[in-house]
Amino acid sequence: MYDNLTDILEKARECHGLNEREVDLLLSAPHAGDEEIFAAARAVKDKVYGKRIVLFAPLYISNLCSNSCLYCAFRAENTGLSRIHLTQAEVREQTEHLIRMGHKRVLLEAGEDKTFTPIDFVLESIRTIYDTAVDGHNIRRINVNVAATTVEDYRQLKKAGIGTYQLFQETYHEETYRYMHPRGPKSDYTYHLTAMERAIDGGIDDYGLGVLFGLYDYRYEVRSLLAHAKHLKEAKGIGPHTISVPRLRPAKGATYPLGHVVNDLEFARLVAILRLAVPYTGLILSTRESPAMRDFLLDVGVSQLSAASVTTPGGYGRPDKQESGQFSGFDHRSLDECVDSIVSKGYVPSFCTGCYRHQRTGKAFMHMVETGDIKEFCQVNAILTLAEFVAHFGSDTTRSGAQEKWEEWLSQIPDPVARQRVRHDLAEVLKGERDIYV
Structure with missing residues (x-):
């Protein structure tokens, strides 16, 4: 002890x-x-994952919701919010916008409404996203954050080829949870809490937990989140693939005052403690945080970032429609600007989807992380996917910044044979080859 x-x-x-x-x-x-x-x-973080930082974007397909979460703009009682439910043509259009930015990974999100957003609508949207291509570029991994559901629905999500299924408990403090969720299907604390057990029973082997920090005392939430992760690992044999750390922000039409504010220093500390307590997990940070805060948290444990995010359904490419989002964002940089910033700090932006396609998921992934074997794959795939980004989507500034780092990053690959192979693959990608991964 x-x-x-x-x-x-x-x-x-x-x-x-x-x-x-x-x-x-x-x-x-x-x-x-x-x-x-x-x-x-x-x-x-450096020992487990190296210098790679995974990038993705959320894709909201509907803000119709039957819940009454006090902190959320999508709440059913919010009559001041324009309600948007995308058609499949609009899902395709939004996907095309993300592809043109250079994204390869998306997080599909939707409000909970069994009439308008049943599982069939989610599944159809997944198919549409995967089927969309622009000049040969496409989305290669779809993670999903939709409401707690049944084992059968989770089986269908797994069959549809999703990556990680995310669901945040929001707050583990039961009394606070019931206060924050007075009506709607999400008001059932126990059903929500046990969703990941049903998801795993339905075949989901990569799952993501999370807390909305600011609803209750952050120390209680950290302890409870870690207890939840420990329980799932012991009961089901799989720990969380990711843990998200959103911090409560103002939302249009929300009625909850910011009563348990987590200041910047407390927030940085809790992120660092999560990294130390659950070293194998990916820690995800959204655009709820400012560029300066996001940059700082890369140094204390965060390993995945959303970038160029829009939380309004149909909002990509439509600045006039971005007032119907779920929350207020504080990082409005483009994907290219985020990539350039990450490179300038010595990290390798990554659009990798290799583990998912090589079946390095669930228990297999956890074993590789816990034994330290995943790092070599992360570094290689980060280099190659970044090269693909700068070759096809990057600005001259971003391309130049990456060019200065290639040899430094290659030198971090310990095996000389592997290093030479990656150097060859890098040259091929920079000449136009796509989707090379290990």
Whole structure:
């Protein structure tokens, strides 16, 4: 048992995670120890995933919703919100906009309404997205964040070829949960909490957890989130592929005051603690945060970012329609600007979908992460997918920035034979070859 900051962080650097007592001690440690915590989290992320940062964009297909979540613009009572339900032609159009930006990964999202957004509508939209191409470019991985549902529905999502299924508990504090969700199907705390068990029973082997930080005390939420992850890993044999850390932001028509505000330092600390406690998971940060905050959190544990996000259905390419989004965003940079910024900080932006297509998912993925084997795949695929982006979509500035880094990144591949192979593949991609991955 470790009972002081130095010993706990020394243990954490071994990438075996932390127990409940150790997490509690980090959560309650004086802020004077933050730099040590941040440094340990940085080391763990680098040891597990290297310098790659995965990029994606959300694709909202409907903001019709039968729930009454007090913090959300999509809530049923919000008569000031323009309701939008995309046709399949509009789903295709939105997908084309994302492809033209250079995106390869999307997160499909929708409000919960069994009449207008049943599982069949979600499945049809998945098919449309996968079937859409622009000049030979396409979306290669669709992750899904839709309402808690049945085992059979999860089977259908798995059959449709989704990547990760995400669902956030929002808050684990039951009394607060019931207050925040007074009406609608989401008001059932237990049904929502047990959704991931049904998802795994339905064949979903990559799943993502999350909390909306700011609804209740963040320390309670971190403990509960980690307890949930531990329970699922022990009961089902699979820990969370990702953990998302959205922070409560203003939303048009929301009625909940910002009562449990998580300040920037607290937020950075909780992100770092999650990285140390669950080293194998991908930590996802959205455009709810400012560019400066997103840049900083890359250094303390975040490994995936949404970029150039629009939370209004039909909003890509339509600035006039972006007032019907789910929440207020604070990072309005283009995808190219995000890529250039990440490169300038020494990280490798990644559009990789290799693990999914090589069946490195679920238990197989977790084993590779826990043994340290996934890093070599991450680095290679990040380099190759970034090269594809700059060759076809990048600005001159972004292309030049990446050009200065190729040799540095290649030198980080320890096996000389593998390094030479990747150097060859990189040259092919920069000449126009597409979709090379390991």
